[in-house]
Amino acid sequence: MKTFAESVDLAAAFGTVNELWSPKVIAQVNDQYVKLAKVQGEITWHSHEHEDELFYIVRGHLRIHYEDRVVDLPQGSLHVVPRGVQHKPVADEECWIMLIETVTTKHTGDVDMPYTKTLEQQLAG
Numbered sequence: 001m002k003t004f005a006e007s008v009d010l011a012a013a014f015g016t017v018n019e020l021w022s023p024k025v026i027a028q029v030n031d032q033y034v035k036l037a038k039v040q041g042e043i044t045w046h047s048h049e050h051e052d053e054l055f056y057i058v059r060g061h062l063r064i065h066y067e068d069r070v071v072d073l074p075q076g077s078l079h080v081v082p083r084g085v086q087h088k089p090v091a092d093e094e095c096w097i098m099l100i101e102t103v104t105t106k107h108t109g110d111v112d113m114p115y116t117k118t119l120e121q122q123l124a125g
Helices: 010-015 119-123
Strands: 024-029 032-042 053-059 061-065 070-074 078-081 088-102
Touching (some): 053 070, 070 078
Antiparallel strands (some): 032 088, 053 078, 053 088, 061 070, 061 088
């Protein structure tokens, strides 16, 4: 089990995130990981069959596309993607996000793609 810092300076932690769409685990709360990521462009449609996924927008602007609507998330917003629901995050410019997900959540859900990171990769560093 990885040991995390007692406190986290979010600005400094975001400074260590160098790849887009590559979440970095910074803390654990019970069976939930707190992850940071920088995103730009879009990631493929995917879902997480058994896990909800919380997005908090730290900097920038994100849209979550669903089959029937788009949820607009400006800086300071949070949104929960329900388990099993197809979605596609999109950011026109670089956006900093915090994710809260169960420890079993696969990065790109039910899809493997070039952006996909293993849990070991997300925990590294």
